[in-house]
Amino acid sequence: MVKKYFKFVSIGIIIFGLLSAVFVEPRFFNQGVDYINGKFNWSLSHLWERPFQLGLDLQGGAELLYEADLSKTEPENYTQAMQGLRDVIERRINVLGVREPEVETTQVGSHYRLKVRIPGITDPQQAIDEIGRTPYLEFQESKSNFEEIQQQNQQAIQTGEGEIQSPFQSTELTGRFLEKAVVDFDPNTYEAMVAIQFNEEGAKIFEELTDRNTGKVLAIFIDNELLSAPVVRNKISGGRAQITGNFTPDEAKYLARNLNAGALPVPIGEPISQVTIGPTLGMISLQKSLQAGMIGFLAIIIFLLIVYRLPGLLASAALLIYGVLILATFKLIPITLTLSGIGGFILSLGMAVDANVLIFSRLREELKLGKELPQAIEEGFNRAWPSIRDGNLTTLLIGLILFGVGTSFVQGFATTLCIGILFSMFSAIFITRSFLMVFSRGRLSRIKRFWI
Amino acid sequence: MHFPFVKYSKIYFIFSGLLVLASILAIVFYGLNWGIDFVGGSVLKITYIEERPSTQELSENLSSLLGLENLSVRFSGDREVSVKMPEVSQEIKDKLSDYFYNIPEVEKETMSFESVSPIIGGESKAKAQRAIILSIIAIVLYVAFVFRKVSNPIKSWQYGIATVIALIHDVLIPVGMLAVLGHFAGVEFSIPILTALLTIFGYSVNDTVVVFDRIRENLIRGTGTTFNETVNQSLNETMVRSINTSFTTLFVLLAIFFFGGASLNYFSLALIIGVIAGTYSSIFLASTLLAQWLILRQGWRA
Numbered sequence: 006m007v008k009k010y011f012k013f014v015s016i017g018i019i020i021f022g023l024l025s026a027v028f029v030e031p032r033f034f035n036q037g038v039d040y041i042n043g044k045f046n047w048s049l050s051h052l053w054e055r056p057f058q059l060g061l062d063l064q065g066g067a068e069l070l071y072e073a074d075l076s077k078t079e080p081e082n083y084t085q086a087m088q089g090l091r092d093v094i095e096r097r098i099n100v101l102g103v104r105e106p107e108v109e110t111t112q113v114g115s116h117y118r119l120k121v122r123i124p125g126i127t128d129p130q131q132a133i134d135e136i137g138r139t140p141y142l143e144f145q146e147s148k149s150n151f152e153e154i155q156q157q158n159q160q161a162i163q164t165g166e167g168e169i170q171s172p173f174q175s176t177e178l179t180g181r182f183l184e185k186a187v188v189d190f191d192p193n194t195y196e197a198m199v200a201i202q203f204n205e206e207g208a209k210i211f212e213e214l215t216d217r218n219t220g221k222v223l224a225i226f227i228d229n230e231l232l233s234a235p236v237v238r239n240k241i242s243g244g245r246a247q248i249t250g251n252f253t254p255d256e257a258k259y260l261a262r263n264l265n266a267g268a269l270p271v272p273i274g275e276p277i278s279q280v281t282i283g284p285t286l287g288m289i290s291l292q293k294s295l296q297a298g299m300i301g302f303l304a305i306i307i308f309l310l311i312v313y314r315l316p317g318l319l320a321s322a323a324l325l326i327y328g329v330l331i332l333a334t335f336k337l338i339p340i341t342l343t344l345s346g347i348g349g350f351i352l353s354l355g356m357a358v359d360a361n362v363l364i365f366s367r368l369r370e371e372l373k374l375g376k377e378l379p380q381a382i383e384e385g386f387n388r389a390w391p392s393i394r395d396g397n398l399t400t401l402l403i404g405l406i407l408f409g410v411g412t413s414f415v416q417g418f419a420t421t422l423c424i425g426i427l428f429s430m431f432s433a434i435f436i437t438r439s440f441l442m443v444f445s446r447g448r449l450s451r452i453k454r455f456w457i
Numbered sequence: 458m459h460f461p462f463v464k465y466s467k468i469y470f471i472f473s474g475l476l477v478l479a480s481i482l483a484i485v486f487y488g489l490n491w492g493i494d495f496v497g498g499s500v501l502k503i504t505y506i507e508e509r510p511s512t513q514e515l516s517e518n519l520s521s522l523l524g525l526e527n528l529s530v531r532f533s534g535d536r537e538v539s540v541k542m543p544e545v546s547q548e549i550k551d552k553l554s555d556y557f558y559n560i561p562e563v564e565k566e567t568m569s570f571e572s573v574s575p576i577i578g579g580e581s582k583a584k585a586q587r588a589i590i591l592s593i594i595a596i597v598l599y600v601a602f603v604f605r606k607v608s609n610p611i612k613s614w615q616y617g618i619a620t621v622i623a624l625i626h627d628v629l630i631p632v633g634m635l636a637v638l639g640h641f642a643g644v645e646f647s648i649p650i651l652t653a654l655l656t657i658f659g660y661s662v663n664d665t666v667v668v669f670d671r672i673r674e675n676l677i678r679g680t681g682t683t684f685n686e687t688v689n690q691s692l693n694e695t696m697v698r699s700i701n702t703s704f705t706t707l708f709v710l711l712a713i714f715f716f717g718g719a720s721l722n723y724f725s726l727a728l729i730i731g732v733i734a735g736t737y738s739s740i741f742l743a744s745t746l747l748a749q750w751l752i753l754r755q756g757w758r759a
Contacts, residue, residue, distance in 0.1 A: 275547050277574040285566035293718035300716055301709035308705055344720060355706035366698040392670045395603055396663035399596060403659040406591045412581060414648045
């Protein structure tokens with residue numbers, strides 16, 4: 006009865022392990038699918054090929070840290086200003102056409118910082134230059150031949166010939182004159198809109214501008230990108246304006262924030278810390294660390310086989326499944342893999358082996374006392390458990406503390422170490438145990454040399 | 458095989474004492490060669506396709522090019538060169554990367570640059586200190602908690618103290634070695650090294666706790682007539698496990714050291730030394746310390 010249960014569980018674990026392996030490296034599976042499709046004319050779909058998320062040190066790229074100078078900003082606007090800053094910089098990096106840039110704001114004590122991560126970039130200097138510009142808000146009026154240009158543009162788009170021209174021209178009204186922008190709602194239609202307020206000088210220019218452009222389009226640009234193009238209904242004095250345009254409340258909030266950021270002088274200067282890594286360097290590091298992991302893993306398997314024989318073989322199988330499960334988890338969450346993260350993973354592999362070694366040492370002792378195999382296995386597990394628990398929990402504790410150090414190198418290490426430790430406890434008490442129990446009766450169990 | 462561990466306590470204490478003393482002296486006299494992670498500065502690393510010019514030649518060229526006096530050029534690996542400077546302006550950085558970009562013998566795609574301001578470095582140092590202190594407190598509390606049920610003949614907090622003594626031993630030795638390497642080979646105390654040391658914390662405690670667990674079990678079972686005997690018995694029972702485990706961990710670490718690439722080199726070296734020290738201290742130091750402590754206390758009472 007009991008043995009049946011463990012057999013069932015073991016088969017389940019192996020199937021689950023195989024599925025995870027396919028998820029980790031779907032290439033062979035998909036090749037198989039192609040083969041079958043070609044042979045039987047079926048159209049089985051490919052498995053989702055999700056790549057590992059690699060950190061900068063493994064794929065190259067740049068990480069830049071800026072300190073925001075908020076000395077001219079009111080404290081209650083700090084968060085808003087930082088968010089605006091982040092959006093503007095995000096747009097600027099997108100101009101460079103790179104994959105998945107990350108821009109995040111952090112606060113350390115009274116320091117507000119902006120961290121920019123651009124993976125895979127070949128010329129980080131370009132990114133630094135792009136970021137270094139101050140956010141720029143500009144109002145542009147329609148050119149005199151606005152309609153004509155619009156028509157030409159339409160034609161150009163349709164035929165694919167000719168150049169697209171901007172129908173707008175710059176005015177002297179820029180973010181320099183904006184006092185603030187807030188989200189507002191139309192009292193009649195409840196539509197979200199953005200209310201802007203210019204300062205005195207700006208109000209004058211705005212009055213002139215609206216007078217000149219009544220009935221025409223006055224476009225709002227941020228960083229030379231068209232944000233909205235409202236039509237001026239009549240001359241506006243007092244420096245107040247509303248930007249409508251079928252905004253959702255979120256869109257309006259987003260626009261207001263960007264306008265404020267364009268207007269707010271939040272200088273960031275040069276990066277206070279930066280790391281740029283050439284793409285090839287990352288590749289070499291990845292290959293080398295993976296190779297190191299493989300060699301270490303092989304050495305462990307050979308050692309376990311020589312010293313612990315059949316249990317060693319079962320433990321190796323358990324470790325293999327353990328490794329596959331962890332890699333699948335890294336892919337699924339996803340955990341960004343860094344060099345230090347791979348270090349943490351490899352170290353947790355050592356811890357997983359330790360749990361097995363502890364169990365087998367106990368198992369041997371119990372066998373030497375003359376106990377039957379199934380009892381000896383049970384005893385071995387029960388006796389080894391406190392040591393496994395204490396050892397893993399203290400390391401887990403330190404892993405959590407390491408997380409608080411906050412540097413990305415340490416955090417990468419701590420994350421994979423903690424995940425690895427949780428899985429290693431699971432692997433020892435669940436996977437290894439089930440495997441051992443399956444073999445504890447039957448022919449193999451009677452050959453003592455396999456066990457001691 | 459039965460080895461009377463407690464009998465030779467003095468030998469291990471003297472051996473460990475000398476190693477720890479040497480480490481402390483190295484740290485005091487040589488100091489630690491702090492990396493830019495902790496004190497700020499800039500480092501540019503490049504790989505040459507074949508032969509590198511001499512460090513002196515490079516150093517002179519760069520000094521005159523950049524107008525900087527305090528830059529140092531160092532070799533690592535077979536073909537890598539690193540240039541360390543104080544925190545430099547964007548302009549100087551551009552000049553430097555342009556210089557290497559225009560040398561055909563340099564592999565462009567492997568260039569890396571890292572710059573940390575002294576403010577960030579100071580913050581990292583403060584965070585590291587906090588992590589170390591927190592870890593030690595957490596360990597003492599955890600060990601005292603786990604051993605709360607065995608307070609005879611040794612109090613549960615004494616297990617905690619012995620664990621921490623072993624821990625300090627295991628960490629001081631690699632730190633001392635890093636001080637020596639820093640002085641003679643320019644190895645830097647960087648964030649990866651700190652991570653390695655904090656990992657040694659975990660490893661050392663793990664190793665010590667496994668032996669203490671056995672002592673606890675044997676005390677509850679009533680193995681051995683005296684505490685010394687119980688300790689001896691427990692050490693003999695756990696020794697094979699301790700050695701096997703450190704072997705498997707060392708396999709992996711040696712693989713990282715030899716095949717893992719330059720950036721994980723000293724990280725794995727610190728761990729290797731720490732693991733060896735940790736295995737040694739868990740077998741020879743932590744438990745015999747407990748036994749000697751009891752003898753000392755009984756001596757006072759008599």
